Amino acid sequence: DQQVKQNSPSLSVQEGRISILNCDYTNSMFDYFLWYKKYPAEGPTFLISISSIKDKNEDGRFTVFLNKSAKHLSLHIVPSQPGDSAVYFCAASVGGAQKLVFGQGTRLTINP
Amino acid sequence: EAQVTQNPRYLITVTGKKLTVTCSQNMNHEYMSWYRQDPGLGLRQIYYSMNVEVTDKGDVPEGYKVSRKEKRNFPLILESPSPNQTSLYFCASSKGTGGFSYNEQFFGPGTRLTVL
Numbered sequence A: 001d002q003q004v005k006q007n008s009p010s011l012s013v014q015e016g017r018i019s020i021l022n023c024d025y026t027n028s029m030f031d032y033f034l035w036y037k038k039y040p041a042e043g044p045t046f047l048i049s050i051s052s053i054k055d056k057n058e059d060g061r062f063t064v065f066l067n068k069s070a071k072h073l074s075l076h077i078v079p080s081q082p083g084d085s086a087v088y089f090c091a092a093s094v095g096g097a098q099k100l101v102f103g104q105g106t107r108l109t110i111n112p
Numbered sequence B: 001e002a003q004v005t006q007n008p009r010y011l012i013t014v015t016g017k018k019l020t021v022t023c024s025q026n027m028n029h030e031y032m033s034w035y036r037q038d039p040g041l042g043l044r045q046i047y048y049s050m051n052v053e054v055t056d057k058g059d060v061p062e063g064y065k066v067s068r069k070e071k072r073n074f075p076l077i078l079e080s081p082s083p084n085q086t087s088l089y090f091c092a093s094s095k096g097t098g099g100f101s102y103n104e105q106f107f108g109p110g111t112r113l114t115v116l
Helices: none
Strands: A010-014 A020-026 A030-037 A045-051 A056-059 A062-067 A072-077 A086-092 A107-112 B004-007 B009-012 B017-023 B031-037 B042-051 B056-058 B076-078 B087-094 B109-113
Touching: A010 A020, A020 A030, A020 A086, A020 A107, A030 B042, A045 A056, A045 A062, A045 A072, A062 B056, A086 B042, B004 B087, B009 B017, B017 B031, B017 B087, B017 B109
Parallel strands: A010 A107, B009 B109
Antiparallel strands: A020 A072, A030 A045, A030 A086, A056 A062, A062 A072, A086 A107, B004 B017, B017 B076, B031 B042, B031 B087, B042 B056, B087 B109
């Protein structure tokens, strides 16, 4: 049973436009969410996170939104740059625990 | 440089031949974990360790063993590999328990394993 789902395997966006990556979860106990970015032949790297006491967190061009009632989070990248082309994973945890549950990933391609 | 290292990066082996993938971190992290990445399934946790001599099963532990004799090392052992263990493996570490800020996990570069 996939507790964290990224239903879009891939997304293509024009350079300079907004990229929106989505993630849904089923476990209402999740209270901390993270986004990781992965380039080919490298391990995932942490991008941004949000706890359930917030509904938005910003870091430069990256903003994560959390809708607890819908059990949905999204990552916005504005403006999108070619270097943003990568696979993005969302992950969730319960109560600050170290165990992370990951989604399937979304491959983002930024076109020049 | 703070990092998680894994060796080997690539490995092709045959069914039943025992192998070990090493993982080492230099950040004095308490928590370490192994994941496998498969198409359409994302990253799934195999085993994790909260500290030295403390290990536990993740979501897909069958066919794997781990040990944590030292804080920095967390090897993954496949005693009798089978073709369904062909995958991309990642080791990760984080500071440990202590609140949300400790959840950021640092990943190694990955080990691509093929079992024939």
